[in-house]
Amino acid sequence: MKNESAVQLTNRVRKEFASLDEAKWRRRTGLFPAEGTKCVLELAAVFRPRSVYATEEWIAEHGAAIEGVEVCRVQARDLRELTRLSSTPPVIAAFELPEAPQLPDRSYFSENLTLMLDRVQDPGNLGTILRTCDWMGVRNIIASEDTVDCFNPKVVQATMGGLARTKVVYTNLPALLDTLDKSVAVCGTFLDGENIYTAALPDSGVLIMGNEGKGISDEVANAVNRRLLIPSYPGTDKVESLNVAVATAIALSQFRMRLFGQ
Amino acid sequence: MKNESAVQLTNRVRKEFASLDEAKWRRRTGLFPAEGTKCVLELAAVFRPRSVYATEEWIAEHGAAIEGVEVCRVQARDLRELTRLSSTPPVIAAFELPEAPQLPDRSYFSENLTLMLDRVQDPGNLGTILRTCDWMGVRNIIASEDTVDCFNPKVVQATMGGLARTKVVYTNLPALLDTLDKSVAVCGTFLDGENIYTAALPDSGVLIMGNEGKGISDEVANAVNRRLLIPSYPGTDKVESLNVAVATAIALSQFRMRLFGQ
Numbered sequence: 001m002k003n004e005s006a007v008q009l010t011n012r013v014r015k016e017f018a019s020l021d022e023a024k025w026r027r028r029t030g031l032f033p034a035e036g037t038k039c040v041l042e043l044a045a046v047f048r049p050r051s052v053y054a055t056e057e058w059i060a061e062h063g064a065a066i067e068g069v070e071v072c073r074v075q076a077r078d079l080r081e082l083t084r085l086s087s088t089p090p091v092i093a094a095f096e097l098p099e100a101p102q103l104p105d106r107s108y109f110s111e112n113l114t115l116m117l118d119r120v121q122d123p124g125n126l127g128t129i130l131r132t133c134d135w136m137g138v139r140n141i142i143a144s145e146d147t148v149d150c151f152n153p154k155v156v157q158a159t160m161g162g163l164a165r166t167k168v169v170y171t172n173l174p175a176l177l178d179t180l181d182k183s184v185a186v187c188g189t190f191l192d193g194e195n196i197y198t199a200a201l202p203d204s205g206v207l208i209m210g211n212e213g214k215g216i217s218d219e220v221a222n223a224v225n226r227r228l229l230i231p232s233y234p235g236t237d238k239v240e241s242l243n244v245a246v247a248t249a250i251a252l253s254q255f256r257m258r259l260f261g262q
Numbered sequence: 263m264k265n266e267s268a269v270q271l272t273n274r275v276r277k278e279f280a281s282l283d284e285a286k287w288r289r290r291t292g293l294f295p296a297e298g299t300k301c302v303l304e305l306a307a308v309f310r311p312r313s314v315y316a317t318e319e320w321i322a323e324h325g326a327a328i329e330g331v332e333v334c335r336v337q338a339r340d341l342r343e344l345t346r347l348s349s350t351p352p353v354i355a356a357f358e359l360p361e362a363p364q365l366p367d368r369s370y371f372s373e374n375l376t377l378m379l380d381r382v383q384d385p386g387n388l389g390t391i392l393r394t395c396d397w398m399g400v401r402n403i404i405a406s407e408d409t410v411d412c413f414n415p416k417v418v419q420a421t422m423g424g425l426a427r428t429k430v431v432y433t434n435l436p437a438l439l440d441t442l443d444k445s446v447a448v449c450g451t452f453l454d455g456e457n458i459y460t461a462a463l464p465d466s467g468v469l470i471m472g473n474e475g476k477g478i479s480d481e482v483a484n485a486v487n488r489r490l491l492i493p494s495y496p497g498t499d500k501v502e503s504l505n506v507a508v509a510t511a512i513a514l515s516q517f518r519m520r521l522f523g524q
Contacts, residue, residue, distance in 0.1 A: 022462075028511075042501055059476050068330060089343050090436075119518065124386060127509075128505045128508060131502070131503070131504070131505055132504065132505070134498070134502045135494045135495065135498065135502045135503070135504050136495050137495025137496070137497070137498055138495075149402075159501060160504075160505075161428035161501060162502065164329075165502075195293070195522055197515075197519035197522040198522050210461055223329070230398045230515075231522060232398070232399070233397065233398050233399025233400075233518060233521075234399070234521065235399070236396070236397065236399055239304055239423060240396045240397045240424065240427075241393070241396050241397070242393070242394065242511075243390045243393055243394070243420075243422075243507070245505070245508060246390060246393075246505075246507060246508060246511040247389075247513055248393050249508040249512055250511055250512060250515045251515075253459075253492075253512045253515065256459075256495060260457055260459040260493060261459075261460055261493075
């Protein structure tokens with residue numbers, strides 16, 4: 001990595017970066033964007049950077065961690081024009097989209113905890129869910145084909161680098177669920193489910209979380225063999241609901257807390 | 263509520279609505295905005311609407327639930343110009359800011375679970391936290407003076423109406439903590455804390471959650487007498503972290519699950 005004098009961003013670079021907001025352009029260019037030190041460094045450990053723009057200070061401190069591409073030194077005002085964030089980060093990068101990961105073997109579902117997402121639409125929610133999976137040691141996330149793209153810039157930012165350590169496979173959920181061994185616990189949260197705080201939860205299996213407004217679709221719900229409920233505080237009324245990323249986190253923590261002897 | 267012919271939004275109305283994004287203008291006008299059926303109806307049960315703009319269909323179905331002000335019938339394209347959301351809602355309203363709520367009595371903290379927020383900055387996070395408090399039966403949230411304003415439109419939207427049932431008091435946290443009885447459990451999450459999944463948690467007390475990047479400030483941390491940890495999956499490394507709204511939800515669920523016999 002050489003430290004040349006600052007380059008000026010061309011309009012073409014600006015347009016290319018902005019176009020990566022759209023899934024269509026990410027597919028065409030084979031690139032996705034990421035911003036900020038934590039996100040860029042963690043993704044650079046796993047994905048191949050195609051272009052990296054950073055301030056002189058950032059390059060001095062972190063430039064050596066970027067391999068395979070020269071980091072372009074730019075002014076903070078150039079980054080301000082590129083950024084999608086409210087405060088300008090010292091580094092913005094475009095990474096090569098990885099090949100779509102393969103579905104795990106069927107035996108995987110009997111031995112591990114897997115999260116399935118049925119039509120999650122909000123990129124902030126998906127990003128927060130992936131960040132939580134990273135913390136909870138859930139490495140495979142299977143998403144319905146109409147779930148938001150995990151390389152959407154808002155997803156990437158909300159994962160805080162967690163995208164580097166979690167795999168998201170997009171597939172037809174009912175078809176996949178149909179192939180699973182009948183002994184696999186397929187869990188979902190429903191208003192008439194068993195209290196997740198007192199239920200005897202399995203060590204492995206599938207947890208399905210549904211769309212923000214509509215929950216789990218009927219076709220997917222048909223495959224659920226463990227209906228669970230995250231109960232609200234006694235006496236609260238029916239108007240409350242939980243954000244899907246919050247509900248996912250509470251459910252995953254209930255599956256994982258047994259590892260710690262409770 | 264009369265059903266007159268559709269009004270046309272003036273530029274002044276548009277500008278006034280847009281100005282409510284800023285805390286300064288919310289204070290000057292004494293108003294805050296809310297959008298969408300769920301949010302508007304739940305807030306209208308508690309706060310006083312000053313102006314409500316809705317489609318003819320919305321008025322036919324829900325107009326009777328709005329008291330004290332005439333609902334203005336507008337075209338969907340007018341709402342599209344007013345909205346802050348990515349998909350246009352059928353109703354947008356401005357409500358009167360309530361008077362700042364009072365701090366609970368000191369005895370309250372010995373008998374209830376209270377959430378304190380130390381410099382939470384992201385409006386989406388605060389909104390999600392208030393929505394979770396609504397679900398978890400946590401009615402009083404005490405926030406540091408530099409926590410994001412709970413009437414910020416992004417907060418209001420993320421609460422999904424929960425703002426109608428939770429009170430947020432802004433105050434100097436170290437000064438308040440200093441007045442609490444020494445027997446009150448003051449809990450916070452730290453990397454060197456006790457595993458929250460196995461700790462014997464109190465029924466009441468204070469849970470403090472900190473800033474997105476920096477955690478709990480030293481001054482507030484000094485008042486913590488129960489240091490807790492949400493452990494990550496064994497074997498994961500140190501780069502992961504949890505979103506503050508997710509960490510709050512997991513911690514609150516651990517306090518509340520004992521109500522259900524675990």
